[in-house]
Amino acid sequence: MALRDRHKAEEKILDVDAAMSGSLVFRDAVNLRINGKFDGTLETKGTLVISQTAVVNAHIVGDEIVVAGRLKGEILAKQRLVLLPSAVVEVKVRTAKLVVNEGAVFEGVCHMLGEHFNVDELAKYLEVDLSLINEWATSGKVPAIKDGESWKFERKSIDEWIAAGKVR
Numbered sequence: 108m109a110l111r112d113r114h115k116a117e118e119k120i121l122d123v124d125a126a127m128s129g130s131l132v133f134r135d136a137v138n139l140r141i142n143g144k145f146d147g148t149l150e151t152k153g154t155l156v157i158s159q160t161a162v163v164n165a166h167i168v169g170d171e172i173v174v175a176g177r178l179k180g181e182i183l184a185k186q187r188l189v190l191l192p193s194a195v196v197e198v199k200v201r202t203a204k205l206v207v208n209e210g211a212v213f214e215g216v217c218h219m220l221g222e223h224f225n226v227d228e229l230a231k232y233l234e235v236d237l238s239l240i241n242e243w244a245t246s247g248k249v250p251a252i253k254d255g256e257s258w259k260f261e262r263k264s265i266d267e268w269i270a271a272g273k274v275r
Contacts, residue, residue: 159193183232185266224260
């Protein structure tokens, strides 16, 4: 594993060439590229690239995910998921945008994230209990709109709330 810190506008690049397993969480934005094998869970901000030589079996939460290699698992791509021509994926994915290039192999289920979430969708998006979402909405901790008897959450406001580090 090599870490190269480039001096361009706080750009951080982490290049993983080794076989790894476990749980990785990146709280700060980083451009992460996996070239080897990874099994486990991965939460990242910024861009995650699964290169053509990579074999990944994971639960991944990230902003932008670009796949050129083999990927199996569950994906939450908050901004977009891009499958390059060499990608072979077997996934359950939730994403705002999906780009599948000709030649890519996609086997699985895709749920597109809309501009608004209901309580269930937000709980899945944030990976927290449903009761916690209701508690946050009622107390005003999370940006929410009361819609009759239920709550509605604007995706853009939620993403800004997350970026500001208010999820605890």
